[in-house]
Amino acid sequence: MSTADIFAILQGAVTTASLSGVAILLGLPLGLLLALTRWANIPIVAPLVTVYVSILRATPLVTLLLLLFFALPNIGVPIGAISAAVLALTMNTSAFNCEVWRAGLMSFPKDQYEAAQSVGMQAGQRLRRIVLPQVARACLPGLVNEMSLLIKVTPVLAVVGVVDITRAAVRIGAETYEPLPPFFVALAIYLPIVYAIVCLQRLTERRLARAEAE
Amino acid sequence: MRDFLVVWSERALLLKGLGNTIVLSLAATIAALVLGALGALVLMTTKSAYRLPFAGFVDAMRCVPFLLFAYIVYYGLPSLGLNLDNWSAGLAALTIYNTAYMAEILRGAWVAQPADPIDAGYAFGFTGLGHFRRIVLPPLLLSAAPVVGNQIIQIVKDSAFLTVIALPELTHAASSIQSRHYIPFAAFITAVLLYWTLCLVIEAGVAAIGRVAEARR
Numbered sequence: 150m151s152t153a154d155i156f157a158i159l160q161g162a163v164t165t166a167s168l169s170g171v172a173i174l175l176g177l178p179l180g181l182l183l184a185l186t187r188w189a190n191i192p193i194v195a196p197l198v199t200v201y202v203s204i205l206r207a208t209p210l211v212t213l214l215l216l217l218f219f220a221l222p223n224i225g226v227p228i229g230a231i232s233a234a235v236l237a238l239t240m241n242t243s244a245f246n247c248e249v250w251r252a253g254l255m256s257f258p259k260d261q262y263e264a265a266q267s268v269g270m271q272a273g274q275r276l277r278r279i280v281l282p283q284v285a286r287a288c289l290p291g292l293v294n295e296m297s298l299l300i301k302v303t304p305v306l307a308v309v310g311v312v313d314i315t316r317a318a319v320r321i322g323a324e325t326y327e328p329l330p331p332f333f334v335a336l337a338i339y340l341p342i343v344y345a346i347v348c349l350q351r352l353t354e355r356r357l358a359r360a361e362a363e
Numbered sequence: 364m365r366d367f368l369v370v371w372s373e374r375a376l377l378l379k380g381l382g383n384t385i386v387l388s389l390a391a392t393i394a395a396l397v398l399g400a401l402g403a404l405v406l407m408t409t410k411s412a413y414r415l416p417f418a419g420f421v422d423a424m425r426c427v428p429f430l431l432f433a434y435i436v437y438y439g440l441p442s443l444g445l446n447l448d449n450w451s452a453g454l455a456a457l458t459i460y461n462t463a464y465m466a467e468i469l470r471g472a473w474v475a476q477p478a479d480p481i482d483a484g485y486a487f488g489f490t491g492l493g494h495f496r497r498i499v500l501p502p503l504l505l506s507a508a509p510v511v512g513n514q515i516i517q518i519v520k521d522s523a524f525l526t527v528i529a530l531p532e533l534t535h536a537a538s539s540i541q542s543r544h545y546i547p548f549a550a551f552i553t554a555v556l557l558y559w560t561l562c563l564v565i566e567a568g569v570a571a572i573g574r575v576a577e578a579r580r
Contacts, residue, residue: 207516207562208555209523212534216555219547304430305524315431319438328438335431343426 150330154321158331161317162338165303168231168311172238173296179239180246185276187247188254198247205244210302213237218309234306242299249291253284290354297346300339314338366549373540380536381557387532388519388561391457395518396511398458399465403503404495406470417466424463430524432460437528453525457518464514472507473499505576512569516562523558533557 183202187195205213218233228236257280265275304315312320318335322328370377405417424432433456440447447455476499484498504511526535537554541547 203563204555204559207520207559209520209534209558211523211526212537212551212554212558215534215538215541216547216551219541220551223545223547301428302430304428307430308527315428315434318431319434322438327442329435329442332431332435332439336427336435339428339431340423340426344422347425 158317158334161312161314165313168234169300171235172242175239176242176246179243181250183247184250202244202247210241210305230309230311234311245295249288253288257284290350293350297343366546369544369546370549370553376536380533383531384522384533387522391518392515394458395461395465398462402466403469421463421467424460429460429521449528449530453530461518468507468510472503508569508572515565519561
């Protein structure tokens with residue numbers, strides 16, 4: 150295994166990080182939007198969202214990715230490997246984020262919402278100034294946990310040809326007939342990334358527990 | 364619609380894939396639960412010579428993507444002289460990986476258990492493994508059931524990753540139907556619906572266990 154090989158795996162790391170980053174940035178507000186439609190119980194849309202979330206939570210990312218990558222061009226929507234990867238990751242993570250957001254919204258104290266109503270705040274104002282700041286803080290540990298889960302499913306993107314960390318390592322292993330060294334380089338990249346997110350999650354949990362104790 | 368008829372004509376392949384997914388997930392669930400229960404015991408012991416290495420293993424597994432771990436087991440072990448076919452490698456990877464998660468889940472539930480019945484068990488003369496199996500474990504499994512259920516769904520979904528080491532599970536079957544007839548939408552939507560059904564069955568099972576737990580309280 151040469152320096153160039155290690156460099157190739159690092160390049161895969163850039164791909165993994167940017168795809169995960171985009172999916173996280175898209176999935177957080179999208180999950181909130183889905184949760185809000187269920188929370189507000191919007192007719193027709195809310196039950197559809199419920200079914201959508203239930204199906205997506207049960208679908209393995211590989212299956213979803215293969216479906217998008219092969220079926221979308223078939224019905225006339227051209228899609229590349231990268232866009233299919235981002236779309237699959239975003240759909241997947243937004244479904245899980247929706248459940249986290251929804252749990253937060255459900256446990257939001259009703260008296261505060263009514264108090265905001267009684268001082269004459271509009272619906273948008275109530276949401277922006279009263280509900281969201283508190284719910285976001287309560288949801289943070291769950292949302293961060295979902296980020297670590299997201300990174301752990303990214304190696305699947307290789308099935309449509311995205312060269313991420315794992316794919317780069319597999320390729321080098323096949324060329325050198327020594328699969329273990331590149332895998333350990335890959336491990337050495339994943340471990341600190343995911344561990345940092347897990348630590349961030351514990352930190353947010355502790356801060357939340359302290360805030361609630363006060 | 365015609366595409367779905369083609370999928371129907373290939374139902375034998377799809378059902379075999381579904382059967383393999385179920386067998387694989389079930390075997391991995393049972394093995395990971397048994398090993399994870401023993402693992403929880405190790406995580407709760409005061410002897411750090413046992414606890415620390417296993418806690419390190421659990422933390423490591425929680426940071427490794429399952430697919431990378433499966434690759435290491437499948438491609439890596441032969442270079443250590445251990446040759447596994449894709450079935451044993453896939454099952455081993457699923458079991459070892461989820462043992463760590465089950466151990467951590469059961470440990471979390473154990474910490475939240477009231478101490479009195481556990482102490483009462485010692486007072487009645489239960490010790491060691493017998494105490495764990497008869498006193499600690501039953502309420503533990505009942506209270507941890509929802510989280511364990513989520514992890515079983517995770518196992519079902521992780522088993523789909525094993526398509527990359529050519530294990531003939533559900534996603535692999537859908538993949539071969541799609542490449543044979545070029546009907547991606549029908550093939551993968553059918554697979555998605557079958558996964559969904561599996562998860563709904565697991566959730567119903569967890570809800571039933573929850574009712575038993577509620578009745579026992």
